[in-house]
Amino acid sequence: MKAGNTRSYHHGDLRAALLSAGYELARDGGAEAVTLRATTRRAGVSPAAAYRHFASHQELQLAVGALAMADLARSIETHQARADDPGSAARARQRLVGVGEGYIAFALDSPGAFDIALSGLFTMEHAFAPETMGETGRTPFELLTDAIADLVGLGLLPADRAELAAITCWSTVHGFATLATRGPLRAHPRPELDARGARIVRGLVDALLR
Amino acid sequence: MKAGNTRSYHHGDLRAALLSAGYELARDGGAEAVTLRATTRRAGVSPAAAYRHFASHQELQLAVGALAMADLARSIETHQARADDPGSAARARQRLVGVGEGYIAFALDSPGAFDIALSGLFTMEHAFAPETMGETGRTPFELLTDAIADLVGLGLLPADRAELAAITCWSTVHGFATLATRGPLRAHPRPELDARGARIVRGLVDALLR
DNA sequence: GTCGGATGTGAACAACGTAAACATTAGGAG
């Protein structure tokens, strides 16, 4: 079958088409909008067809969430790349700041994608899944632990506080992103949220590296 | 009609019965379990009856969430009361620590209730709603801002950093509670989560009051 | 006592997730 011929009985790569359709639905509408029927409808296929590629509706949502998670990784990587200072200490610090900035920026830029990436029941295994990796081949969680490990390696953070620091960073940034997208802060204007997010991230990293 | 006579056509106080039934469903099962039909079923009433007291399914969930929010306020108040030190500075500090501890303890003790309290689309108006107040007549959000205001009044926190401190505290605690109940940390044993939560809260308050 | 507004019921509808039986096609074995 020729790729792009949507008329034929078989689709060719329906799994990818469903993921793409689901991601579009998630972008405006969040996880709730990624219904099995709406997704198959958008892919021009009958509802039951999805069951040849996903065991259930939840698995479809999880797979779409993985797409979003990969975009989250890319957002983090972009913000990490902005290391003006080539010094290794400042660089390591910027790597951690970039995790927070990229996390928050992604949530504010595409709240629907952020929603489906994090709303689902992602477990700790999910934290290392290849399909959630960014350009550098690392998942969002790995980018965080890498940044922390670098700081420990440079003696900027005591090793026995590394794990707690990682959880604290993740908690703060995730909490702020949630409050700013789904929570009571979601009505606030975007520039204000950007400024607040930046101050929170820098303030937290400052506090941890002391 | 006599109260408690469930046989009569009219219920007496169906609104309260629905809220109570919905809260029970939420306690095991989270917000997702609070379906309109399940709630009316448990109250021994037809599905459509709910529409005499709530405009929609979402409003029912929101009202049940308010019940949970009030319990959250009570949990915070309980933890705030543990101020061993009568000194006013240590007391103010404990008020803030109590917010974090009570928040996390509530989430870990009754994740279903925590879910419906925070998952819904609560806006900033909701943050002051009377039905979400605890014993002291203050909502969770007010308990947080009160604690911060006290610290400012005692000169322990610069006034211009009060708002940012409030958002940071909320973000961190909310993020940790989310990660520990719905997120990747949910499999971890309870005592470990308690210890981590306590360390995060104390560490954060220490960092802020410097 | 009667009547009106408030409150609960019943039946119906569209949308959803899911399963089972059936239709169509791709791709390898001969």
Place this chain on the structure above:
DNA sequence: CTCCTAATGTTTACGTTGTTCACATCCGAC
């Protein structure tokens, strides 16, 4: 090339959900 099988998509159906509308019942004010 042909044929067969496994993979993939369709159809139909079922139960559940939120919601609406016409109807039934009851409380309380007059």
